[in-house]
Amino acid sequence: MKVFKNLLVAIASVICVSCNYANSKELSKEGTTSNVLSTKEMHENRAAHAATMLPGGKVFISGGFKKGPDGYSQLYSKTSEIFDPQSHSFMLATSMSTERCAHAATAMPDGNVLVTGGSNGHHLSSAELYNSKSGKWEALPDMKAARSGHDAILLPDNRVLIIGGSSRSETFAELFDYKSRQFVQVIPAPINLSGAASIMLKNGIVLIVGGSVNNQPVNSGLLFDPKSGTFTETGKMSIVRHKSSIALLPDGNALVVAGANNRDWKGKYKSTEIYNVQTNSFSAGPELNFERFKLMNAVITLKDGSILVSGGDKHIEILKPGAAKFETIGELEQPLYYSTSTLLKDGSTLIAGGYANDVQARNKAWIFRN
Template sequence: MTGNGRLARSCVLALFVAGCGAEEGGGLAVQIFFTPAPGEAASELRGDPPADISDFRLCVTAQDMEGRRCANFSVADYQKAGRSRLGDIPTGNDRKVSFQGFQYSRQEASWCGELSGVTIRKNQTTKVSLFISGCSDFTATRNAMSSPRVFHTATRLADGRVLIAGGFKSLSGAPEICTAGGIQFSCLRLQATDQLDVYDPTRGEFQALTQAQLKHPRGLHSASLLPDGRVLLVGGCERAVLRLTFPAGPAPVLVVDPQDQGLGDGWGLAGATAEILDPATFTTAELPMTGVTPRAWHVPLAVPGGQVLLVGGTGPGDPPVELSTAVRFDPLSMAFSEVPALTLARHGSAPASFGDPAAGEFLFWGGSHAAGPQNPGLFAEILTVSAGSDPVSRTPAFVTTQVSRGWPGFYGANAELPSTGGTPRVLITGGMIVDKSFNNQDLPFTLNQFRLIDLAAGSETMQENQNFMSRFRAFHTATTLSSVITEQDEVMVAGGFISYDSVNGYKTQNWVEFFSPSTMAFTSKQVGARTVTLLIARAGHTATLLSDCTVLVAGGFTGDPPLTRLSITDTAEVFNPTPRALEHLPVVGDCR
């Protein structure tokens, strides 16, 4: 699926907000960007606001301000005067500007947006851009990415923009015959891209970096933001295969292509190389990775002090070799070294950091194989990383005390929740079982289980009173929403493959649900009579928490076999968690 005219159109509303008063004197010009509804004409020249609002509210707040400055404005008055005024804005740094658009008769906001880090200077007018989106809903970005992508990376840069790198851009139009480990199976082949995009959250649009590209096409790679603002991109592969049949029983469903019809294996030059991208110039420099194992499907961990640890994944082999080691990158020496790390080899795992970031602790769940019938084996471990020594793995208490509640899942999604009573918590969601030995299934199958884990050191436990998610999921995302906006702890779980069967293959979904640890339940959200869902079904996408507390959801597989063929999308959408109630007013704090 590619971008369409609706995604590419935009409207601009130019507001002029003037500060006044003896100690004030600061001006603020806010340029509003939004995506029109289907069939709505764009109006860049007129500067009209969204067609479905009659009024809007503008607020400015900051830590050092005595209360917030808010005012409501009529769209009709704005259109007549060409500007709106909001007085008594104190000068200073780190102001937050927020917008709510609403119908006066309903007194419920339908468009929301905010921008933090704004500076108001005396006797000067500060000009800012603000992308507004549907409150408590998903909104399409104003344009699409430059390429369809799945299993790409999305890295939030120091200035709030998001770097979209690599991923697989295409898959074979019809099933092919692949071979791994001497076993033939039907598959779809995926081809990586070297293209880069940057998403600007203040305008809601992507910029294709036509002047820059990756040194090598990559998918299933990693991207890490370094302390100096540069981005480290490591490993991955140029070609991968998505299994469609399983003649020898369940197996990992996405692997580096071990054989490519005489063209060499699917690693290409990606797996054994790395590169550094400088966002100031968007230039890339290749780094040598001699003496370490090439890898894909690995996990990048931020090491206290600025180093990066690339853990697990798969390495070259037929079939690809699963790895337990890690590669350490030192940004001072710009060198890589391989070190022991995990107790078991893992790939397709979704680790979560927890507790004090300075402690460098990460929970790994899944990505490893079953030990036997109904025996998940070492389905989880905790890795502690530091700059001065090798990683240390330990087994959390629940692996032995609550073994019946574990599973050897691949392709799940995890999220850290705020600590309660000083105890860190992690939510584990879904995934896929790919081991016949675990429950004697002939095909891989998706899961709807979840676990909320308390991670008090030495007494780690899974909470017992747990329900199921409303949908089965794998290759989905789990994102902790900011309580700055939602005023409560909440995790958004979105998309993923809902099922796999031998007739229809993989089916993507647009279903979204929200987990509340206070109720231990997943629920959906409503906008009027409509249930909030992704705009299109997705799996293998990315979900990135932005500095304005919204979430950018980008790319992925889409399709609903057998009605539509599985494809890769270049579209993206933004979820805005801001409540629709006009009583909800902005608070100090942001997601930066």
């Protein structure tokens, strides 16, 4: 999950409770395509929320933001809800202790969910753990730094790497030890990337790309080795990009998707870049059909290795394994920014929340079937 400070300035939005909850148990056709189906609505309007897969295939939705009644103020949510793919409906879960958006929510091996940081008007250092069996929250020690728009990646040894979202280079990253429930600072990184896109590669190394330094987008990249606890720099991307996303390709390389330069809304990209694990370098990837940004949690790898892109525009695109270009295969009624996409066990995708061009967060959700 990857939203940062200027999000709150740029969009003047946030989240609160909405009581509009559809009664139909059936999926209904959305927009102009038969493969995008509306589900029941969430209990709240949400953007910059988090969506995490639970054991058994349900999806845990937490936090977010929307505009207040005056259209300018920001309302932050501490509520959570659970999507049931069998009934295509949401049920309320126990609320967090703190309102937060732009936080990270990491699925742990035992099915619990680690929630870290975020923002409710200022960066947060607090963390809490959701017990998926009891439905209760456990308070955790604070992180070493307040963070918003960061990433939290589960490592092979069950530690969690917390990256970015902090304004200080010496606190760029820290590790959460699940057994001791403690946060530990790691060796400082050579670059302090805020709001970068990151992913674990198949070799267990974490790739971190793009983002910004001192509010200026960059084309830098880093690798984190969990075994040595150290960072190294990658080659440079061809252009600066922030508010982008990243996904794994079937061959083990990574695809960096869209984003923007320092012109933000006027600087959105259709381009992608491929990170080559063997050469530690980037090359041009297939171009999207539509410019996109603010899609950090809306690009996923499907079971067949295809890359599905559903955020940052109303069109849904797919890059099939071995294909030279993206194909437009679905359409929503409006573009979605800071929405989430979650791959379900049956191979379909849950698309939830986000805000449209009117900067109003939505409580709508959809099932996409390829």
